[in-house]
Amino acid sequence: MYTIQDLYDLNHTLAKAYLEQFTYPWEALKGIKELILTLGPSLSDYEEIARHVWVHPSAVIAPTAYLGAPCIIGPDTEVRHGAFVRGSALVGAHCVVGNSVELKNVILFDHVQTPHYNYVGDSILGYFSHMGAGSITSNVKSDKTLVVVKNGCETIETGLKKFGAMLGDHVEVGCNSVLNPGTVIGRDTNIYPLSRVRGQIPAHSIFKTQEDVVVKKK
Template identity: 25%
Template sequence: MLYEHAGARPRIHDTAVIAPTAVISGDVVIGPGCQVLHGAVITAEGGPIVLGEHVIVMENALVRATAVDAVHIGDHTLVGTLASVAGATIGQEVFLASGARVFNGAIVGSRCEVRVNAIVHRRSRLPEGTVVPIGWVAVGHPVQLLSPDRDAEIAAAQPDLDFPGHVFGVDRDTPDLMVQLTERYASTLARHAHDVPIGGTDAAR
């Protein structure tokens, strides 16, 4: 299903194929030869999303842009089943395996592999050709690749990355952090109450 959100409509190339149960919302450009499979959600929450040529977004994957962080996914990239990309730039010929997560402000270089259930943390940068092993975490710039049992090292890198400040504009040390965060985010998400369904993919070609 396609939706106009905040006055912007998806634009889908004639040769792209979008499953009828996929959701495409807002300022989204889907390039030639792309495939978006059943249950995938591609939603532009204030920032644009651009999929290049021959990008595949598998079943139940999520691609989300924010007002702070747009999304660009390069040509010949595969976003695996249940993977998610939030406000990140993904290069060409990248493989994001099932359950991979790439967070806000991250940059994943061309020909990288983020393997099953691996994470690329916010504002981290993967140089071209980097492989993040199964379940591992990529964090920082320059990037560190850490196994999940090295949680102290992963946590130590987090304050510098400032998730609540970068994504939601709320200081990490705010006493009522989650109150401020959820109220601000809810007011942004409430704009979906005014979304306009625009039918099947033919309406966006």
């Protein structure tokens, strides 16, 4: 339930070869910056609009958006007014980075939407995943200890101080939800609005509360 293979179809990201090196997705977080710096110069159909900022010509970038280096913005992606891409962001094709959205050290697969007031840091968002308005990834624990991934009584040490959330393909996060550090959400899962989510949430489920997670009806 935790692995890259469980969560993602790697055919929908420029990071495919990079992610294939790892078992767990959070293992990839430390190398995102170096991945972008290596990958960017090889993208012959992209334009380097500023040092270490590569943007596909079909992307639409609002004049008030900030693109921090290094980053890659894919084809037909829209970066809207007031977006703040702090850097180390690999954004795929047909994505939306909306108003007042902040991205930092992330991989967004193709067709990801972060359209309104989202903070996404130290996270990987899978194909066609969607962050509802105001939903955020919390990437540092309040006591500043290292993040662990939990599933009931089982824990996996990550060795990371900064680790937001891993969203599988087709995950829907409801408005104003908080994904606590080390959250892993399986494919095709829906998170209710105003949720506080932590730990591992199974694929094909509906998260109502931490104690009320149900399997989707087929």
